[in-house]
Amino acid sequence: MIDKEIEFKYWADFSKEVFFQRIKKVFPEVGEKYVVSCDDYFLDSSGDFIRFRKSHGFFELTVKRKEEENVVRQEVNVDISKNNTSSVLSFLNLLGYKKSFQVYKEAWIWHAEDCDISYYTLADGRSVVELEATEYNSIKQGVSIIKNWEAKLDLKKAKKESRSLFEIYSEELCAKEKNN
Numbered sequence: 340m341i342d343k344e345i346e347f348k349y350w351a352d353f354s355k356e357v358f359f360q361r362i363k364k365v366f367p368e369v370g371e372k373y374v375v376s377c378d379d380y381f382l383d384s385s386g387d388f389i390r391f392r393k394s395h396g397f398f399e400l401t402v403k404r405k406e407e408e409n410v411v412r413q414e415v416n417v418d419i420s421k422n423n424t425s426s427v428l429s430f431l432n433l434l435g436y437k438k439s440f441q442v443y444k445e446a447w448i449w450h451a452e453d454c455d456i457s458y459y460t461l462a463d464g465r466s467v468v469e470l471e472a473t474e475y476n477s478i479k480q481g482v483s484i485i486k487n488w489e490a491k492l493d494l495k496k497a498k499k500e501s502r503s504l505f506e507i508y509s510e511e512l513c514a515k516e517k518n519n
Contacts, residue, residue: 345481381436
């Protein structure tokens with residue numbers, strides 16, 4: 340399913356070490372990939388956003404549209420690593436997008452046969468586990484894959500988060516502005 344993303348997000352009320360132990364029980368031979376990224380979110384006048392991800396010399400623009408809550412989305416990622424930051428910013432501004440906020444993440448990622456698993460910590464110390472189906476032929480199959488990994492990694496009691504990071508940070512910024 341081209342450009343389709345099926346993903347569940349959980350607030351991690353446990354440390355990354357605890358989660359690493361869960362991962363090692365499921366597939367001990369698979370190592371994680373460590374990534375630090377800075378995601379700039381740009382908004383247009385209609386409220387649509389584009390994410391500009393910068394990580395270890397890798398640049399990417401992402402556009403997402405929800406289909407079923409925030410679990411199923413249309414998502415397109417474009418590698419723009421051969422461009423410099425100022426040309427990307429100029430491009431986004433010409434399209435009518437203005438920078439709204441940044442999100443910093445430190446992430447550990449595992450690639451299983453049918454699911455990408457990540458544990459990431461935000462700059463404010465909150466941590467999240469994401470399960471993203473990667474090998475599926477239907478939305479039902481993708482959701483089933485994630486539910487299988489949810490059980491394997493003992494996440495059934497973890498608090499699911501239906502909002503995207505964009506929505507979480509947007510809501511928190513609005514609340515902060517109202518309180519000031």
